[in-house]
Amino acid sequence: MKCRRCGEVAQVALPSHHTGFCPTCFLDFFRAQVARAIRRHRMFGPDERVLVAVSGGKDSLALLHVLGELGYQVEAVHIDLGIPDSSAPVRAFVEEFCRARGQVLHVVETAKDGLAIPDVKRAVRRPICSVCGKIKRHWFNRFAFEHGFAAMATGHNLDDEAARLFANTLRWDGAYLGGQGPTLPGEGLFVRKVKPLCRLTEFETAAYCFFSGITHWHAPCPYSGGASFTSHKRLLADLEHTSPGTKTAFYENFLKNGRPAFAATAKSGYGELQACAECGFPSSGEVCGVCRVRRMTAGAGQA
Numbered sequence: 001m002k003c004r005r006c007g008e009v010a011q012v013a014l015p016s017h018h019t020g021f022c023p024t025c026f027l028d029f030f031r032a033q034v035a036r037a038i039r040r041h042r043m044f045g046p047d048e049r050v051l052v053a054v055s056g057g058k059d060s061l062a063l064l065h066v067l068g069e070l071g072y073q074v075e076a077v078h079i080d081l082g083i084p085d086s087s088a089p090v091r092a093f094v095e096e097f098c099r100a101r102g103q104v105l106h107v108v109e110t111a112k113d114g115l116a117i118p119d120v121k122r123a124v125r126r127p128i129c130s131v132c133g134k135i136k137r138h139w140f141n142r143f144a145f146e147h148g149f150a151a152m153a154t155g156h157n158l159d160d161e162a163a164r165l166f167a168n169t170l171r172w173d174g175a176y177l178g179g180q181g182p183t184l185p186g187e188g189l190f191v192r193k194v195k196p197l198c199r200l201t202e203f204e205t206a207a208y209c210f211f212s213g214i215t216h217w218h219a220p221c222p223y224s225g226g227a228s229f230t231s232h233k234r235l236l237a238d239l240e241h242t243s244p245g246t247k248t249a250f251y252e253n254f255l256k257n258g259r260p261a262f263a264a265t266a267k268s269g270y271g272e273l274q275a276c277a278e279c280g281f282p283s284s285g286e287v288c289g290v291c292r293v294r295r296m297t298a299g300a301g302q303a
């Protein structure tokens with residue numbers, strides 16, 4: 001196969017785009033897809049400061065790198081979850097990645113907020129991954145707000161977005177279907193949330209890392225049970241295999257046709273929230289979910 005743009009030998013086949021690229025043209029294609037997502041979904045402009053959540057995995061490292069290449073004002077934040085034998089080496093890896101590139105990196109240690117994940121795991125009865133996700137989202141937003149960032153970017157890609165949409169659709173969850181998308185506008189204490197890799201698959205992100213010389217952290221979280229590929233992702237991968245382009249069409253047509261149809265049922269969210277009595281951030285009750293988890297964790301520690 002030849003590269004669609006320059007006619008050299010193609011090294012990446014992209015069946016969903018009915019094409020293939022050589023490494024140089026693939027990198028151009030990748031950057032163009034990110035730039036288009038940022039423009040089309042009004043994520044941020046060149047004068048705005050963007051905080052990128054960097055886990056050390058391929059998606060967030062690719063995101064940090066590509067936004068730098070596109071000339072945006074980015075700073076990185078890493079959440080150190082305090083998991084023995086796991087968090088320290090990932091953090092050191094992210095610190096070295098940023099140091100080598102002269103990239104500003106902030107680190108938030110959840111242990112300093114009374115939320116070391118092993119302690120939380122002992123204290124709560126719910127699956128730790130969902131509680132941990134809540135704590136991370138709280139800190140992404142809180143850090144971005146307290147440091148005056150215009151937007152908060154995560155490395156979610158097309159596979160993540162399509163799988164989430166699939167799950168919401170299976171439940172016909174109107175509240176989420178009306179609100180899901182690559183840009184969640186900011187309001188009050190909520191900073192705008194954006195997903196600039198929403199047009200790119202996991203495979204494309206991995207190829208971008210490979211051709212850009214980015215090595216990333218591979219080890220899964222010890223609490224995840226190694227299940228990084230959900231059943232929904234597997235189903236979508238099968239559909240994509242037999243009918244290339246399915247994932248993109250499912251997601252992009254949802255944004256165009258599906259989401260507006262659910263506008264009336266969208267979670268109005270922000271309006272009905274009050275300030276958490278402990279941290280001051282928006283909450284549906286007197287004390288927010290994260291502060292309740294902190295209380296439970298402290299209680300379990302004393303027991």
Ligand code: AMP
Nearest residue numbers: 053054055059060077078079154155156
């Ligand atoms: P995940 O839910 O693990 O697939 O992660 C989704 C996105 O959240 C990643 O692409 C990162 O942008 C962000 N993220 C996850 N874990 C962390 C972390 N420990 N520190 C900073 N960002 C993270």
Ligand code: FES
Nearest residue numbers: 128129132221223
């Ligand atoms: Fe949060 Fe594993 S429990 S990353």
Ligand code: ZN
Nearest residue numbers: 276279288291
């Ligand atoms: Zn709170």
